[in-house]
Amino acid sequence: MAAMASKSQRAPRRTEALSRDVIVQAAVAILDAEGEEALTLRALTVRLATGYGAIYHHVADRDDLLGAATDHVIGRVVADTGGVGKPREALRSVAAGLFDAIDAHPWVGAQLTREPWRPALLDVYESVSANLHALDVPERAVPDSAGALVNYILGVAGQNAANARALAASKMDRETFLANVAARWAQLDPLRYPAMHKAGQHLREHDDREQFLAGIDLILAGIAAVNRG
Amino acid sequence: MAAMASKSQRAPRRTEALSRDVIVQAAVAILDAEGEEALTLRALTVRLATGYGAIYHHVADRDDLLGAATDHVIGRVVADTGGVGKPREALRSVAAGLFDAIDAHPWVGAQLTREPWRPALLDVYESVSANLHALDVPERAVPDSAGALVNYILGVAGQNAANARALAASKMDRETFLANVAARWAQLDPLRYPAMHKAGQHLREHDDREQFLAGIDLILAGIAAVNRG
DNA sequence: GCGTGATTGGAGCGACGATCCAAAGCTTTG
DNA sequence: CAAAGCTTTGGATCGTCGCTCCAATCACGC
Numbered sequence: 475m476a477a478m479a480s481k482s483q484r485a486p487r488r489t490e491a492l493s494r495d496v497i498v499q500a501a502v503a504i505l506d507a508e509g510e511e512a513l514t515l516r517a518l519t520v521r522l523a524t525g526y527g528a529i530y531h532h533v534a535d536r537d538d539l540l541g542a543a544t545d546h547v548i549g550r551v552v553a554d555t556g557g558v559g560k561p562r563e564a565l566r567s568v569a570a571g572l573f574d575a576i577d578a579h580p581w582v583g584a585q586l587t588r589e590p591w592r593p594a595l596l597d598v599y600e601s602v603s604a605n606l607h608a609l610d611v612p613e614r615a616v617p618d619s620a621g622a623l624v625n626y627i628l629g630v631a632g633q634n635a636a637n638a639r640a641l642a643a644s645k646m647d648r649e650t651f652l653a654n655v656a657a658r659w660a661q662l663d664p665l666r667y668p669a670m671h672k673a674g675q676h677l678r679e680h681d682d683r684e685q686f687l688a689g690i691d692l693i694l695a696g697i698a699a700v701n702r703g
Numbered sequence: 704m705a706a707m708a709s710k711s712q713r714a715p716r717r718t719e720a721l722s723r724d725v726i727v728q729a730a731v732a733i734l735d736a737e738g739e740e741a742l743t744l745r746a747l748t749v750r751l752a753t754g755y756g757a758i759y760h761h762v763a764d765r766d767d768l769l770g771a772a773t774d775h776v777i778g779r780v781v782a783d784t785g786g787v788g789k790p791r792e793a794l795r796s797v798a799a800g801l802f803d804a805i806d807a808h809p810w811v812g813a814q815l816t817r818e819p820w821r822p823a824l825l826d827v828y829e830s831v832s833a834n835l836h837a838l839d840v841p842e843r844a845v846p847d848s849a850g851a852l853v854n855y856i857l858g859v860a861g862q863n864a865a866n867a868r869a870l871a872a873s874k875m876d877r878e879t880f881l882a883n884v885a886a887r888w889a890q891l892d893p894l895r896y897p898a899m900h901k902a903g904q905h906l907r908e909h910d911d912r913e914q915f916l917a918g919i920d921l922i923l924a925g926i927a928a929v930n931r932g
Numbered sequence: 933g934c935g936t937g938a939t940t941g942g943a944g945c946g947a948c949g950a951t952c953c954a955a956a957g958c959t960t961t962g
Numbered sequence: 963c964a965a966a967g968c969t970t971t972g973g974a975t976c977g978t979c980g981c982t983c984c985a986a987t988c989a990c991g992c
Contacts, residue, residue: 515981519941527941536980587861588865591869596896617905621914622922624858625862626854626855629860630858633819668833670825692847695924696922700924754972764949
């Protein structure tokens with residue numbers, strides 16, 4: 475025991491190499507498991523069994539890491555769904571793919587609305603524009619139309635993220651949480667808030683994904699209508 | 704000088720009474736002047752010449768304060784613009800009013816996407832629903848249609864907030880900032896990003912407010928088209 | 933085997949949101 | 963007018979956060 479470690483001994487160096495990718499994946503894991511605010515540098519050092527310095531050597535700062543995690547999740551979606559099938563179907567599948575990705579990783583929704591110039595979203599915008607072009611939308615109408623679609627998608631993304639945060643904060647399961655929201659809406663004054671009051675009664679039959687896609691169809695119909703006459 | 708204050712003397716009590724409203728107004732002033740991250744408890748105590756305890760006596764926590772500030776700004780908009788004129792004009796003026804408010808107070812956009820169940824937004828949803836009803840949209844189609852409009856508005860709100868943050872962070876004036884963005888887009892590979900490349904060349908002729916209203920019209924046209932058959 | 937540069941671990945810093953409590957006013961009693 | 967009790971206030975203090983900094987460690991070329 476003569477060679478016993480003194481109390482100020484430093485932890486041994488890690489065996490597997492650290493890399494930006496490993497860090498990003500660990501960040502995604504934490505974000506998926508515990509939400510955005512759980513992604514602290516300290517949590518990362520614990521999970522990766524390393525120190526602050528090692529992480530900051532590969533990553534500029536927390537925002538850089540959040541951005542990289544967002545690109546990591548969104549990146550594949552557009553590539554997988556953007557160019558297949560007829561333009562209209564391609565548009566719907568890009569939108570649906572984004573919805574599903576954001577539904578599975580709600581923090582992505584918040585991050586997309588915070589930094590909408592991420593490369594991932596750039597690809598989305600490009601894919602939407604190309605498919606609108608293929609739909610014979612006049613060239614000068616493409617930017618506004620693509621903007622409307624992307625902004626709508628971003629709005630839904632933000633809503634989803636907010637709902638997921640509220641659900642996590644409430645510590646209820648999804649069912650009782652929705653029941654609570656419905657009850658609160660139903661209690662609103664039916665005279666002052668008729669639409670919300672009614673929505674509270676019909677929340678059971680509500681499917682976020684279907685409503686999202688209905689909105690996409692609505693906007694596509696509007697694009698068609700505006701350019702027809 | 705015998706009664707000179709000892710060094711541990713407490714500052715005199717403020718003369719004008721503190722209140723939730725005074726605090727909210729101070730918060731709005733800070734947010735407008737320096738952005739969301741500048742609203743710290745410390746900054747508030749300095750501006751109001753008071754301490755932490757006084758503020759926390761009137762306000763639950765920072766989120767409560769941000770929410771109250773948001774309601775304070777958004778509250779009037781719906782009341783001022785919701786019920787006047789024909790339904791279609793009323794819808795456009797609500798949307799435009801929201802856009803202008805968010806444009807003047809970009810942090811509101813971020814806050815709306817973070818907490819979309821704020822009472823202020825509830826009024827928006829209600830006003831939109833009522834005007835859609837007045838436009839003879841079938842009752843069962845109202846929720847999806849209103850959702851599309853509100854989500855679109857929220858998406859634009861988030862974008863505006865993000866742009867304002869980026870503009871403030873860059874410390875350029877609006878003109879050169881836009882020129883920089885345009886230049887970066889124009890440098891994108893025209894083969895891989897044809898739409899963004901082109902957008903970079905035409906950013907000069909771009910008006911956010913007009914594009915926003917064009918999106919509203921697009922969605923309204925879609926609502927009309929879908930319900931026509 | 934010996935430097936040299938890339939990589940790593942962790943102590944420490946300043947700022948933050950939030951809590952807590954005693955001081956200071958205000959209002960109600962007798 | 964005075965004492966008691968409730969409301970409001972100021973600021974010390976706590977724990978946590980993102981981030982900086984530097985010494986320790988390793989991989990590798992010579």
